[in-house]
Every structure is written in structure tokens, then in C-alpha cells.
Amino acid sequence: MSFLEVRDLSLDIGNFELNGIGLKAEKEDYLALIGPTGSGKSLLLETIIGFYRPEKGRIILEGKDITDLPPDMRHISIVYQDHMLFPHMDVFKNIAYALRKKLRDKKQIETEVKQISEVLGIRELMHRKPATLSGGEKQRATLARSLVVRPKLLLLDEPFSALDARTKERIREMLKKAIREYSTTVLHVTHDFEDVWALANRVVVIKKGEVMQAGDLESIFRRPSPDFVAEFLGTNVLKGKVKTIEGKLAVIEAGNMRIYSSDPAEPGEEVTVSIRPEEVILARETVESSARNILRGRISGIFKKEHVVVVNVEIGGKEIKTVITPTSCEMLGLEPGKGIYAVFKASNAKIIR
Numbered sequence: 001m002s003f004l005e006v007r008d009l010s011l012d013i014g015n016f017e018l019n020g021i022g023l024k025a026e027k028e029d030y031l032a033l034i035g036p037t038g039s040g041k042s043l044l045l046e047t048i049i050g051f052y053r054p055e056k057g058r059i060i061l062e063g064k065d066i067t068d069l070p071p072d073m074r075h076i077s078i079v080y081q082d083h084m085l086f087p088h089m090d091v092f093k094n095i096a097y098a099l100r101k102k103l104r105d106k107k108q109i110e111t112e113v114k115q116i117s118e119v120l121g122i123r124e125l126m127h128r129k130p131a132t133l134s135g136g137e138k139q140r141a142t143l144a145r146s147l148v149v150r151p152k153l154l155l156l157d158e159p160f161s162a163l164d165a166r167t168k169e170r171i172r173e174m175l176k177k178a179i180r181e182y183s184t185t186v187l188h189v190t191h192d193f194e195d196v197w198a199l200a201n202r203v204v205v206i207k208k209g210e211v212m213q214a215g216d217l218e219s220i221f222r223r224p225s226p227d228f229v230a231e232f233l234g235t236n237v238l239k240g241k242v243k244t245i246e247g248k249l250a251v252i253e254a255g256n257m258r259i260y261s262s263d264p265a266e267p268g269e270e271v272t273v274s275i276r277p278e279e280v281i282l283a284r285e286t287v288e289s290s291a292r293n294i295l296r297g298r299i300s301g302i303f304k305k306e307h308v309v310v311v312n313v314e315i316g317g318k319e320i321k322t323v324i325t326p327t328s329c330e331m332l333g334l335e336p337g338k339g340i341y342a343v344f345k346a347s348n349a350k351i352i353r
């Protein structure tokens with residue numbers, strides 16, 4: 001039995017339902033829960049913590065059925081985007097508050113608060129009121145308050161979405177240290193794939209109240225189930241047919257494109273190939289490269305994002321999306337309409353079925 005098991009959970013709140021949700025986590029797993037807005041991510045967390053009563057299904061935590069327990073008996077903590085600190089209490093009192101129900105000894109409470117504050121880098125803020133703190137400091141205090149009671153399960157509902165990129169990065173590192181030290185199992189709802197890459201070891205994708213795919217990072221991002229998950233994750237998905245096998249590589253024809261993949265396949269097989277946009281390199285000329293796929297195309301779109309540039313390349317009537325740095329975009333002198341080579345390894349062309 002897994003440390004956390006959500007079994008066939010259904011909840012009907014009138015205009016929306018969670019439908020037969022199943023998920024599992026081992027102790028100290030870090031699960032990222034992703035999906036479009038309105039897909040039921042927050043509702044799922046709030047059902048797991050016990051704010052909603054499911055019509056059907058069970059929630060098992062550390063071998064115990066907690067489905068009918070009140071929220072405060074479940075040993076689960078939750079952190080939201082907006083901090084929920086008590087405004088009239090300083091940081092120390094906020095963190096110690098939940099602990100007071102668990103521990104009587106003042107010294108012991110102090111030791112525990114000190115320990116978590118050190119890990120999250122907020123020792124200096126103990127006697128400040130929440131209103132005087134920055135967004136990042138407030139979220140660290142909130143995390144400290146949730147972790148100090150050593151919950152069996154920590155639920156995070158977009159806790160970093162109001163913070164700037166630099167602050168997010170720092171808090172992720174501190175959170176990582178904290179959950180390692182406290183051996184916490186985490187279920188983290190996020191829209192930010194950076195959170196997923198930096199923190200999670202497993203991913204659950206939900207859509208309209210149903211689990212679409214669950215697995216480790218590699219299987220979700222590199223081998224997304226075709227259609228919805230692949231599209232949601234921005235993975236390139238191309239349908240084609242295996243022409244032949246050359247050495248150990250499958251040669252796949254997708255439109256006018258010829259793609260080499262190192263995944264096992266049979267000649268004649270209809271396949272779908274997935275390629276992560278970050279794994280495609282752009283070059284102005286054919287390059288000496290160990291990469292087997294060097295495809296000539298034309299730039300069909302350039303989209304500047306916060307830290308990256310998304311470049312679409314049209315190759316033989318199909319489009320491949322790539323993600324490059326602003327520096328390489330400039331160095332390559334990319335412009336819509338220009339000819340370009342898209343280069344990627346056969347090992348990065350994954351066959352999904």
C-alpha cells in the first residue's frame with residue numbers, strides 16, 4: 001500500500017464534479033498537480049484535507065482511512081497563494097500557534113520554531129508583524145507555520161504564483177531543504193512548469209475533474225499521452241509512419257519530414273513522435289553534429305517570453321516548436337520567413353502510443 005492513496009474519489013458540487021480520481025504517493029514523494037484553470041485542482045486538495053465530503057471514494061494516509069475524519073485530525077497542512085497569517089501576531093507567534101495544540105513545553109515549542117525558521121531563512125523576522133514583510137517573507141513564514149507541526153502531507157495551492165521569478169527560485173531551494181529535513185510528502189498545484197522541474201518527482205495531469213495521466217517527470221514530459229496532455233505541456237507531437245529501420249534507428253515519415261528515433265518500432269507501424277521544444281537546436285547551416293535529425297525548414301513565428309524565445313519552424317508542411325534563449329535568437333539573426341535547420345537527437349524523438 002502506498003503512503004497516500006486517493007481511491008476512486010468523486011465529488012459533485014452542482015456545476016462541477018471530480019470524477020473517479022485516483023492517485024498514489026510514496027512517503028517523501030513530491031507530486032505536482034497540473035491542469036487547466038477550472039479543472040478541479042483546488043477542489044481536489046480541499047477534498048483531501050477534508051473541507052469537502054466526497055460522495056464516493058476513500059482517502060488513505062499512512063495506512064489509515066481518513067475519509068471521515070475532520071480536517072484538523074488528518075495531519076495535513078495546506079498553503080495557498082495568499083498567505084493566511086494572523087495579522088495581529090508576530091511571525092514567532094504565528095508559527096508557534098499551531099504547535100501549541102500539540103506541545104505544552106515552552107522550551108520545546110521555541111526549539112521547533114527556531115529549527116524551521118532557520119531552514120527557511122526567517123530567523124531575523126521572528127518579531128515582525130505580517131504587514132511589514134515582503135511577499136516572499138510572508139510565504140516563507142506561512143510555509144514555516146505549516147511545516148512546524150510536521151504534517152504527514154503538505155498541500156500547496158499555487159503558493160508562489162504572486163512572487164517574482166528570483167524570489168520563487170530562492171524559496172524553491174529553501175522549501176526543498178525543508179521538506180527533505182522534515183521528510184514531508186507534498187502535493188503541489190501549480191501552473192508554473194519551473195516548479196515542476198525544480199521540485200517534483202512525479203506529475204499528475206487533470207482535466208475537467210479527471211486524471212488524464214500520472215507518472216514520473218520523464219514519462220509525462222517526454223512521453224505525454226497524445227492529444228490533450230502533449231498539447232497542454234507544449235510538447236511537439238507529430239503523426240507518422242515507420243518507413244524502415246536503419247541500424248538501431250527507426251526512420252519515420254511525418255508529412256515531408258524524415259525523423260530518426262532510437263525508440264523501438266516496427267516498419268509499417270503508424271506512430272506518434274514527441275519532441276520536447278527545449279531539445280531542438282536551431283542552426284543557420286547544416287552542422288557537424290552527432291544529432292541524427294537535421295531538418296531544413298522556415299521560421300513561421302517568433303514569440304518572446306519572459307526568459308525564453310519560442311520559435312516555430314515550418315518543415316514540410318508541419319510545424320515544430322522550439323525554445324531558445326534570447327541570446328541565441330539574436331546571434332542567429334532569426335526572422336520570420338528565413339530558412340533554418342532544426343537539429344535534435346534520435347534519442348529525443350520519443351515514440352508515444
Ligand SMILES: Nc1ncnc2c1ncn2[C@@H]1O[C@H](COP(=O)(O)OP(=O)(O)OP(=O)(O)O)[C@@H](O)[C@H]1O
Nearest residue numbers: 013014015016035036037038039040041042043044
Ligand atoms: N465552492 C464551490 N461552489 C461551486 N463551484 C465551485 C466551488 N469551488 C469551485 N467550484 C467550481 O469548480 C470548478 C473547479 O474549480 P477549482 O477551483 O478546483 O479549479 P482549479 O483547477 O483549481 O483552477 P485554477 O487553476 O484556476 O485555480 C470550477 O468550475 C469552479 O468554478
Ligand SMILES: [Mg+2]
Nearest residue numbers: 041042043157
Ligand atoms: Mg485553483
